[in-house]
Amino acid sequence: MYICVKFLVKVNGKNSSQTTADSGVGQGSVLGPIIFVILFSKLSKLLKEINGIIHFKFANDLKIIYSYLIKNFDPEIIKKALATVTQWCESKSMAVAPKKTYHVQFGPTNSAAKYVLNNIEIEKKEVVRDLGF
DSSP states (O other), X not given: OOSOEEEOOEETTEEOOOEEEOXXXXXXXXXXXXXXXXXXXXXXXXXXXXXXXXXXXXXXEEEEEEOOOGGGOOHHHHHHHHHHHHXXXXXXXXOOOGGGOEEOOOSSOOTTOOOEETTEEOEEOSOOOOOOO
């Protein structure tokens, strides 16, 4: 962590003891997005090695796109990309947020395709709000 931050947690009106955060980047920090881009450059290289996978990153978000011909659809490619992200994040002591992750499919649907992060199925949506890239 580039800034020494002390914090406490309040639960049911009671405060925990104060402790120091020794890793991470403060939310809303000016350097946060820059640090994200630098840190995630290695993950970008790993994702570029997976055929059919395109990805975009901005601030602290990652968008993964699988582009394929209908006859060549292979859900294992998406699963490999998700596993790559999960393993990379774990190696950096970072958590993936499966409840903030969505699966959108354009074109013919494949209802059998199911994807998971940390043993939690990724919610399939017809529409998501895209903040852009």
